[in-house]
Amino acid sequence: MSPRPPSAKPTEAELAILKVLWELGEATVREVHQALYGDDSGYTTALKMLQVMHGKGLVRRDENQRAHVYSASVSKSATQKRVMTDLVQRLFDGSNAQLVMRALGGEQPPSSEELAQIRQLLDRLEGSDHA
Missing domain, CATH: 1.10.287 (Helix Hairpins)
Structure with missing residues (x-):
């Protein structure tokens, strides 16, 4: 089943992962985890987050290699626009x-x-x- 188009704005944790993917272009779970945490703890958290983000349509997953490779399916500028629009509406009364x-x-x-x-x-x- 293919992921649905992104509709929800990303959470803080998802934004951190997207920042890594925007910088690297594409990355394995291990590479994302290393960029965020730098050690071996919490690998499964990064894996689960990427799986959830794939389901939300925030990332694409290339399953052709043994280690799945993820890339952002939303641009940085589109994400900034979505988050800012929400912030202006919720916090600054539009x-x-x-x-x-x-x-x-x-x-x-x-x-x-x-x-x-x-x-x-x-x-x-x-x-x-x-x-």
């Missing part, structure tokens, strides 16, 4: 402005490079409003 003001007014101020990127985005967004 207000993107509240989210941005909270993020920029945090303990760690944005760097000059980040501010430049934010200005470029704002200019692009303003330009699309007037087009």
Whole structure:
């Protein structure tokens, strides 16, 4: 049976695994486990998590080799968008402005490079409003 298309947003543990897969491209359970924990304990936890994620459609599994190889079936940008949309709705009453003001007014101020990127985005967004 093939996995269903991803619908739920990933849990914190699933996000940690997805980050490994986005970085490596593809990995065996052992490689994911080593990247996350670095030791031999908890291998079965990583295996179970990848099996659940496969069932949810968050990862693909290549079963052609002795050790199954997993890869993310969701992109990092699509996942970021899904998580951020949920966060804005649940925590900021749907207000993107509240989210941005909270993020920029945090303990760690944005760097000059980040501010430049934010200005470029704002200019692009303003330009699309007037087009």
